[in-house]
Amino acid sequence: MTRGKLALTKITTGKASRYIKPRWLVSDNISTEAFDLREGTPPETYVSHFMVEGKDDTDLFKSAYNIISTKITKCHVGTIALLDVPETLALVNDEEEPFIDFIEQGLPHCGLIYVTRSQEDIQEAKATLCFLARKKMRSARDIADNVATTEKLSEK
Amino acid sequence: MTKKTIESSMVLFYQIEDKSKSSQDVRAQKNAKWDFFNSEKKLSHVYSNFEYPNSDDFDEWCKHVDSIAIDFQRKFNPTVATLELCNISQFNYWNDTLSEFMDAIKDYLEQREKLHELSGISEKSARRFLFLVPVFASHKPRVYIDGSNGCVNVDVMTRDNGILSTQISENGQVHYSYVAQNKNLYKITGTAKFKDSRDFIKFNKVLQML
Numbered sequence: 231m232t233r234g235k236l237a238l239t240k241i242t243t244g245k246a247s248r249y250i251k252p253r254w255l256v257s258d259n260i261s262t263e264a265f266d267l268r269e270g271t272p273p274e275t276y277v278s279h280f281m282v283e284g285k286d287d288t289d290l291f292k293s294a295y296n297i298i299s300t301k302i303t304k305c306h307v308g309t310i311a312l313l314d315v316p317e318t319l320a321l322v323n324d325e326e327e328p329f330i331d332f333i334e335q336g337l338p339h340c341g342l343i344y345v346t347r348s349q350e351d352i353q354e355a356k357a358t359l360c361f362l363a364r365k366k367m368r369s370a371r372d373i374a375d376n377v378a379t380t381e382k383l384s385e386k
Numbered sequence: 387m388t389k390k391t392i393e394s395s396m397v398l399f400y401q402i403e404d405k406s407k408s409s410q411d412v413r414a415q416k417n418a419k420w421d422f423f424n425s426e427k428k429l430s431h432v433y434s435n436f437e438y439p440n441s442d443d444f445d446e447w448c449k450h451v452d453s454i455a456i457d458f459q460r461k462f463n464p465t466v467a468t469l470e471l472c473n474i475s476q477f478n479y480w481n482d483t484l485s486e487f488m489d490a491i492k493d494y495l496e497q498r499e500k501l502h503e504l505s506g507i508s509e510k511s512a513r514r515f516l517f518l519v520p521v522f523a524s525h526k527p528r529v530y531i532d533g534s535n536g537c538v539n540v541d542v543m544t545r546d547n548g549i550l551s552t553q554i555s556e557n558g559q560v561h562y563s564y565v566a567q568n569k570n571l572y573k574i575t576g577t578a579k580f581k582d583s584r585d586f587i588k589f590n591k592v593l594q595m596l
Binding site (some may be wrong): 235253256259261262263266267308321324349350351352353356357358360361 | 389492528530532533534539541543548549550551552553561562563564565566567571573575576579
């Protein structure tokens with residue numbers, strides 16, 4: 231099940247955000263389904279992420295929300311998770327051959343691809359991704375409220 | 387009771403309360419379990435009997451699963467639901483997991499109507515998952531279908547805040563990875579291989595590490 235045969239530019243720095251649907255969230259834990267290839271039009275070769283920028287977590291989540299809310303209607307019902315790309319690559323790819331890569335898909339859009347054929351490795355990668363993603367996640371509604379408050383304050 | 391026994395019995399009590407159901411049958415089962423607990427059997431024996439099905443019930447369950455036709459070509463295979471009618475005393479404890487599986491199937495088939503490129507549900511994987519239902523039942527599993535190969539995936543969140551991710555393949559293999567944190571992140575990854583459906587009960591060897 232090789233999912234990444236595209237020769238695209240790899241991303242090795244920065245922060246990537248992922249939209250987490252409500253059904254992927256179980257008691258503050260993210261199901262590995264969140265990193266399953268399922269959505270989008272064919273050929274489905276990557277898990278969509280969006281690169282974000284900001285000086286702190288609040289900025290990063292706002293940046294993520296501003297992008298994701300233009301792509302996903304009703305995104306406020308879900309959650310947004312942040313992954314530090316270098317940390318994620320280091321902790322997931324801890325063997326000689328990598329399990330995953332992040333590749334550019336027309337920035338800020340980027341794709342997480344599985345570059346291993348081993349199902350064992352894919353299970354491990356998905357479990358590790360969930361473990362890391364849940365460390366930094368916020369309800370999209372809370373971020374939206376924060377964005378709205380900031381905008382109101384800046385208007386005054 | 388020794389301190390260790392008392393601690394362990396608290397775990398057992400929690401598990402029983404957690405699975406509380408209102409029917410008289412379930413209450414009767416609970417009482418039977420308490421009687422069993424009060425006997426002087428070794429703790430490890432008690433624990434394994436609370437957590438997992440006994441071998442006879444499991445074999446009976448496998449017969450039921452073997453006897454049904456599984457076909458997901460149509461909207462939903464109603465024969466899977468007939469498993470609920472099985473007459474196994476422990477079944478009430480497994481029913482939630484079976485319902486979780488049926489919800490996952492319905493959800494996936496709905497998505498597949500919109501995204502035709504999603505793989506069809508693997509009936510072999512589904513049957514193997516059904517064998518495992520009693521084994522996963524006490525772990526509150528989350529079930530979904532992998533969109534790339536149609537196999538059943540099961541997530542289990544563990545008491546130490548870890549994640550067990552499994553995929554039940556078509557050929558009797560169960561790929562699993564357990565990721566948690568101690569001093570640093572650690573991972574236990576592997577593949578369990580079963581050649582006889584009645585041996586799937588031994589996947590509890592993996593789940594016991596959680």
